Amino acid sequence: MSDDSPNPFWTSPASVGLRAVALLGMGVAFGLAFNQLRPKSFAFTSWAPPTTCAAVGEEHEPALRPIEVLVPEQVAALCGVPGVAFADVRDKHKYETGHVIQAHHLPCTASPDAAKVAVEVLAATNTVVVYGETTEDAARVADSLREKAARPELRVIVMSGGFNAWNEAGLACTSGACDECGEAKL
């Protein structure tokens, strides 16, 4: 394409628009082709626009499930279900007096090491029901447990009303020594 083209159309300002479209087309084609040819091509289908501002280059951790709060009757339906574990966050004395059958003892005062052991013990589970004296003390441990486990698939449930609500509802419980308390202090 010469600058001294005899055709007046090709030297008119209007033709600049056509050339601009052609250049844009070249750019788009180059971009798409380059993306396809590069070893780690960008996948349009797996990309979703961010809902919040994301730092570039940051590895995004998968989102953890929010903690659920269920009433004792709902929690009772999970008893005996494979992969479901119960954690009692009350002190050792109260645990020994009465607790949900097969509940692990995981008091709020557990040391970081004990909490780590608890996470390992609970690694085989996909649902953890946490209860305490009140909803609030269970929620604190549940939140810590959820973050330490850092498993997006882990369902963490807090039983509302604590063990008293469970007991008053006449749901199954047992008493006895805390076998776990002597060793791992779960």
Place this chain on the structure above:
Amino acid sequence: MTSRARIKTIAHMLLRIGLGGMFILAGVLKMNDVGAFVTQIGNYQFLPAWSAYFGVVIPAIEIVVGAAIILSPKLWRQAAELILLVMLVAFTVAVSRAWALGINIECGCFGTGSTPIGPWVLARNLSLITATSVLLLTELSPLRRRKLA
């Protein structure tokens, strides 16, 4: 050619090389990490559904346009300068919008590690718009004269 005309020609050439080179560099840096650039565009929260496509094609367009401004004949150069002007205006609108909304993000102008958006980025964009407009008008003026004749 008079010395004045020679200076104008050299200044014009330097402006072309400067603008074209800068856009080639910007395009290459963005293409180096397309995923990061797509995230940066997404952060603007402006036409979010199109962010991925913009992220893939904008760097390539910048390289093509930058190369055309430096290397191509005048008629293609004018088209490249027109695209550059439109892109710069669009970038400036996007930066102004994000800044006005208080979105604290990187501008993404040169890929990862770019300057956060703010007055400096806006001032730089306005300078580039001015430089591109000057380039385009000086390139178009012979055509205008030819059309009027």
